Amino acid sequence: MSRPARYHHGDLHSTLLREANRLLDEDGIDGLSLRKLAERAGVSRTAPYHHFRDKNALLCALATQAFSQLDEMIARQLQGDGSRERIQHFVSEYLRFATEHPEQYELMFGRTIWKSGDPTDELKAVAYRSFRHYAERLGSQLQGRLPADTDPLRVAQASWATIHGLCRLVIDGIYVNRDDMEAVSQQAVALIMAALKPVKND
Amino acid sequence: MSRPARYHHGDLHSTLLREANRLLDEDGIDGLSLRKLAERAGVSRTAPYHHFRDKNALLCALATQAFSQLDEMIARQLQGDGSRERIQHFVSEYLRFATEHPEQYELMFGRTIWKSGDPTDELKAVAYRSFRHYAERLGSQLQGRLPADTDPLRVAQASWATIHGLCRLVIDGIYVNRDDMEAVSQQAVALIMAALKPVKND
DNA sequence: TGGCTTATTTTGACACTGTCAAGATTATTC
């Protein structure tokens, strides 16, 4: 016995987060129930309620974590020049992020939290910040190459919608083939680059 | 009393579909329970099981209906020349379709059926047919205007992902502002059109 | 140390869900 069953767990909060992530990977967002989670943590059904107000709060905490990771990834990948290769690579990394952790991605952007649930202020903050970072970095990469009447913010929104749409199609089980997805994303990037004004490093 | 409570309802199948659609609009996909539905139809909890194998089958039937409507809309809007106005108009109609019936759209493309559930063969057929029609019609509109190394199917997939991504962002409660969405979609269309080879009616 | 307060955990309960089994009732068919 590694740990004699004490009345006080000692580190329930972080244990819950860790096991919740595991449950998410294994059983999906539908299979993640507070009761199962409590059992995994070796604690009674209602113990988690003293660490998270309700299930929504737990899910928001998980989503917040995931957004931090995404934000880091964006900062890491979306820098340097705005060459087609760089942007293409970023898109591939985004798709990988979403397809390798589909349930977390669903949690981050899905209706469970944003529509049915009630997103935490903390979650909203990190989510909006992620997008702002994306828009800023993409904007600086395309600087001077957009037509005069084109708002960089709109381009950021549109391109993000495209990537996000692809991710949803795969994650929701409509597209299954990842090679297809990669090819489609390359096509999308190619179309956008074709619309830009030519520049020296093309 | 409009109808004396008989043992046999007489038209339960279509009544269930009708009331299920109403429940979907009013309470959302999460609020749609078989028991509530049965009560609305004035029938006991398990009566629906003699008309639909389970809840999944019911949802698939609803989604199938919705796909038929979408298919009709595509056929209606995506014809004629491939001018920017026509395509723009189609996109607006698609967004309208999704935002006016968000819960049906969620049902059509969401994970409830495609991932967690088990899509009916009938549903798969009509869903794939819808996309095929979209791809065919868009392809014929862009005929001769795409770069030589560009597969029209990929363009169809990429553009659909963009529209779909926008719809999801709105439906899932992440974007709230519909005017923004309209502007973003116009930006996306503009970018695609800019990448095309110029043609007489531009 | 002792006692008080607070944090943490438990058991019991409630309303809700989808769905199965077995029986009751009506319609259909021969």
Place this chain on the structure above:
DNA sequence: GAATAATCTTGACAGTGTCAAAATAAGCCA
């Protein structure tokens, strides 16, 4: 009219999120 099939009902079960009240442990101040 009798047998069969379709349709509907009641009862039950396991599962869910969450509240209230009681039990237990930890922290703190004297």
